[in-house]
Amino acid sequence: MASGCRVRYDLSVTETASSPLPAPQPTRSEASSDRVGSNSALQRSREAFISHWGEMGSSWGVPRSMAEIHALLFIEGRPMNADEIMDRLQISRGNVSTTLRQLADWGIVTRVRQRGDRKDYFEAEQDVWNLLSLIVRARKRRELEPLLAALEDAKSLASAPGDSDDPKAIKAHIARLDSMNDALKRLDRLSDRFIGRGGRGLDVAVRLLASLL
Amino acid sequence: MASGCRVRYDLSVTETASSPLPAPQPTRSEASSDRVGSNSALQRSREAFISHWGEMGSSWGVPRSMAEIHALLFIEGRPMNADEIMDRLQISRGNVSTTLRQLADWGIVTRVRQRGDRKDYFEAEQDVWNLLSLIVRARKRRELEPLLAALEDAKSLASAPGDSDDPKAIKAHIARLDSMNDALKRLDRLSDRFIGRGGRGLDVAVRLLASLL
DNA sequence: ATCTGATTTCAGAAGTTTTTGAAATCTCGG
């Protein structure tokens, strides 16, 4: 569903001076042919995880690089700074900065301070149920709730004052809006409970259901 | 999150002859300013529903026009043919054809035959829980399952034969993959039950949970 | 077979989203 394969870009920043990074770590390989970088089994497994997570993200409307950054932080399980992320994923500084801020807004990633280091470090939520609940919460707020509001609007629009529509048709129309509204509202309320307390709710509910069905 | 406002396009097809359509129905209005077309309360309400549904779709990775076509069929609640859809939504024949096929593949829309009419008509699933279960089913197959397989791969990659990685690190890494895998697998199995029987399962489960939590 | 209207296909156009990278801004230490 897409290829990939970006080109390397210049790392030097603003000032003219050369920034003597501790040893510019060779890049990862993208897919086949040439391999560079540390290619231990562990590293290759991480790479696989990252790219599959990125893939999944992009089919769910999450920018690939956002999903990849998150995957990297999750799978490394330790705080990383922007430079490390840039090097590892081969994406630009601006992109990393913007994306980290968004992930932090969603609450999926936390900014941590490293003693005696001016850089910002970031680490990902490690509890998967917590992670899922954060995602659900964010999408619910950004997408489900506005849609519910819109459905209410559509409903009130339909029952406007004097007009020339067939009352039968109006009734059927409103019934359709209502059934959609009901279903989504139920999911909405349900997700409230699910995410009620730090993801544990989701976990519990899922176990519960699994046994009941 | 986007504008819209496409231009009208030529309706005439292949042959040179003029296709005398029964009266090219004026176009809908996009948002504000000029209004054309039938503007009854009912019509405006439908329009609102369609565009909000389209909006939502596009933030979930569904092409706007696909979401709109589905919304139109759902809210009209009757079989419609390609020409009606083109006129109403102002989208091209090719787009309509391709999209209808996809919706039909997902099972969200059904092709129905109208006696004595060579055209194909399409109608949308009217039961919302059924609809949701069809959507869940499709996404599960197309996205969740491949991801689960990929996680398994990543896991086996990590425990490859003789290599230089710290055994501690490998253990931690595998634990992470496992926790992700477990959570997603549980969701996966759960959705199986949910959609087990034509959407009713989903409905029942949701009611059940709502009362339990 | 042929004709006619409906449908599908697909290359290119249009539109949208994502990414880049360099300049602006911020922040801390001295």
Place this chain on the structure above:
DNA sequence: CCGAGATTTCAAAAACTTCTGAAATCAGAT
């Protein structure tokens, strides 16, 4: 207050997705 490094911003570029429309294909009627 200045300098050095870190971060943010944002206009422009690249990449990707979706859409168009004309030509090809298909299918029923004659």
